[in-house]
Amino acid sequence: MSNPLADISTALTAHGLIPRGGFNFSAGEEAPTGLSNVPAKSVLLIGQAGSAPWPHFLRWHEKQPRHLKNPLDTWSREVIGAVAEEFGARAVSPSDRPFLPFQQWAMRVEGLKPSPLGILMHPEYGLWHAYRGALLFDHQIPIQAPENPIHLCDACIGKPCLNSCPVGAYSADGFAYETCLSHVRGPNGAPCRDTGCIARNACPYGTEYRYAAEVQAFHMKAFAGL
Incomplete structure (x- = not known):
């Protein structure tokens, strides 16, 4: 008998994507609507580890209008x-309005916690992973409960991610968005624009999954609106 989750995984792998785990909504829990326009019974998060989707995205992007907005989305x-x-x-996206609680879902399905940069820290991928969407089902799906992974930030000495930003945009007070944006757009922001966030790259974990420089530059350009 065919395993639906295995089949979904196979379909996603063809695009460099992977299932990131899911859960069944409990009775009485508020859930977004599924395909039948009634509250969904389960959700399966879809995402990536490392730069695996990049070549698939590039092949698609080459065939699109030159000035397409938000091409990765x-x-x-x-x-x-x-x-x-x-x-x-029913497919949903992190950029859908009204926003769905993707970060809370992610913490629930994989047991992850935020890093000092706000990105969820994964025990294998470090900071080099993302959630690209989710599937909402009208029925429950067989889901394995997440383990309780080690939170690598707790074992990190020195917190290089907090100490390497050239403009101190990350601190115990949170993320200074405007400070970061001004720097990335400014004359001294070339290293961040061209090779990615210096603070994120300073993290010692999951380095084998670190996004390629061109991938990081793509994301930084989108962040800065350049």
């Missing part, structure tokens, strides 16, 4: 939407 929606249609689910 558009690609993710198309790919995850097609998988949702194949497996009878």
